[in-house]
Amino acid sequence: MQDKGEDQNSVEGDVSRYYRDRAAPRAGARGDPRMWAAFGLFFVLAFAFASWLPRLPELKRAFGMSEGDVGFVLLAMPVAQLCVIPLVAFGSVRLRLRTLNLICITWLLVAIALVGLATSSVSLAIVVFLIGAGTGSTGVAINAAGFAAEEAMGRPILSRCHAMYSVGLAAGGLTAGLMAAADVPIIVHLTMTNIVLLAVLLVIVRAVVDTRKPEDDAPKFAWPKGALLIPGLIAMGSLMAEGVSVDWSSIYLSEVINAPTALVGAGVAAFSGAMAVMRFAGDWVSERVPPRLIVGGGAVLSAAGYAITAIAPNAAVAFAGLILVGFGLAPIVPLAFRIAGKLSPNAPGIGVAAVSTLGYAGFLLGPPLVGLVAEASSLRLSLGAVSGMLILVTLISFRLSTKAAN
Template sequence: MTASVLPHVSATGTTEIRATRLLFLIVGFGVAAWAPLVPLVKVRAGLDDGTLGLLLLCLGIGSLAAMPVAGALAGRFGTRPVLAAAVLVTGAALVVLSRAGGLPVLAAALTGLGIGLGLLDCLMNLQAVAVERRAERPMMSGFHGLYSLGCILGAAGFSALLSLGLTPAAAALAVVAAIAAAFLAALPGILPALGGESHGPAFARPRGPVLRIGLLCFVVFLTEGSALDWSGVFLIQERGLDPARAGLGYAAFSLTMTVGRLTGDAFVRRIGRRRIVVLGALLAAGGLGLAITVPLWPVTLLGYALVGAGCANIVPVLFTAAGRQDAVPAALAIPAVTTLGYAGVLAGPAAIGLLAHATSLTLAFLVVAALLLAVAVGARRLRT
């Protein structure tokens, strides 16, 4: 990416760095606030599992529709107005989801939540690329660590509010108020022109280095999705763990990923971005192999912890690489890479389920491990 594409960041950068961290926290909060509402929506609307699954697709549809055009919208209307609209849509959607019981309203609100979070996701990464570039030191892992921390705090906070007796609507309003306060605090440090030039295509078909980076992101996000959706099933089905403890696999994964990201910038400075991707992919593949080959559930948990540690800093490094390549402007490259990565979250777990149905869950996870080895090989061509 050429220097002319990057917006100017102040010499100190303190305000911009703080704003970037708050944006990542906001997205983590928004994502996490939806998770405790899912079972409540299911009961309130009287949905069976199949209908709920179709409803959940609306979140992905909204995000995939918004992500490719986020940079172009910021270039045309300005970053702050687009982010403000995204926060407004996200907050309104969460409030509606906490109250609505009709399927059409729920579908529209969940699509809106996807649109808001999709725009926020792309623009926070564009801001992070610009701030990191100006600071001339690795910062992306720490930014993504704040997203992971926001997910943990958001889910725990929302659940705590519900346990204190607040209604879902009141809890949602509290979360939306926290998001609005964080956005207002971030506003002075949000760069006014992340999108670059306002003319040109609204989005670009990934090609060259952007396509390679996007495919690497696809695999890593697929791995994260498999841990979220299938680790509990594997622990119950293959390790005989009690269902009440099945969430320990994803908890182990999330803990090491969050810690890895919050401390990852120091490792990036020490060993370099390319080695982070290679070693991280190898560690994640080894952890997954350990989880599925040793028939002891504590070892399976250790394996998932290694997967989280290995994956932790790969995506932040890949976003930095997408911002630094010069084949496609950053305002188009970041949304393209984000979209490909998010497609891995959506399509990956479904593909694992189909493969597990045709063969076994163990074999499906072996395929994921093999894809992680391919990431390690592909990282050799990564321009850092």
């Protein structure tokens, strides 16, 4: 009889072959509203999240915060996220995906709009805590929706979902940078942006795959353990590097590179644009390239990108480094979430939430840790440390490759 470990290895090893063995997608799949609804959820989350980050240098100056102060403010996000994500797993098997996504994203949009009402670093930290809760819960909800759409359509789309997240980050970052350059008040900018995003959400949520598989014995909390630990650690390292790029690139370009104000938001755009390009091809790549090469090669490339960014003498070189980071990180996280969904087939939200617990902890813990290191040394050195951390992801990928053999 095949033991549990062999079954588990077979599941991970067959992730890419799984889709090739499914029935061919029906005609018109490219226009399938279920796919575009999943794409839209990722775009809305990313645009909203990126919309306030290029205003962070402005808030830093207004409240007289140091890099360490910014780090402590950003630390409120992972605290909220770690509290919320295990609970969202419970909701993911008891609420319909439409309802879950509507609740989580609406919470996030309202929380981000409150950034414009912050009057001190303390009130900003409270708002950031609310943003962290919204970001963490929404991350689970949209990934569960993306995996459900894959299952319903019988074809891989999760990498392209994450590509739409990158497009949303680029669009949100550029828009926010232009708003800041035009001196549009933060409250006006964020309120109007999120009203539009809420209207978009109400339209697309109706096409979200609305499956639900109630399980009497489904766990109320999701913790990364067992087979889910390896993809969880990979997601953690990759999302930590991604979070640093998103949260710190604006400050780095503004205060270290001395880039013009109009280009401050372009750092997020360059990084996110590179991720989007690579992720649009990610579903094709995942069917043809072993997981070890996807994770290990991507981590090495992004480590090189961070090293270049850390020593960049000007904005052009920094942009080049951020683009390499984006190319390298792009395919890693969708693969980790796909494996998580396959390892929890009866309730994919549980597997996604378990990996998300580590993954989004990395995404939200990375930025404050960079701030603390920068306070003690320099922002350049702290970015260089992220490069070293990505080498660890490469080493972890070898463990994934042994599980994914055959």
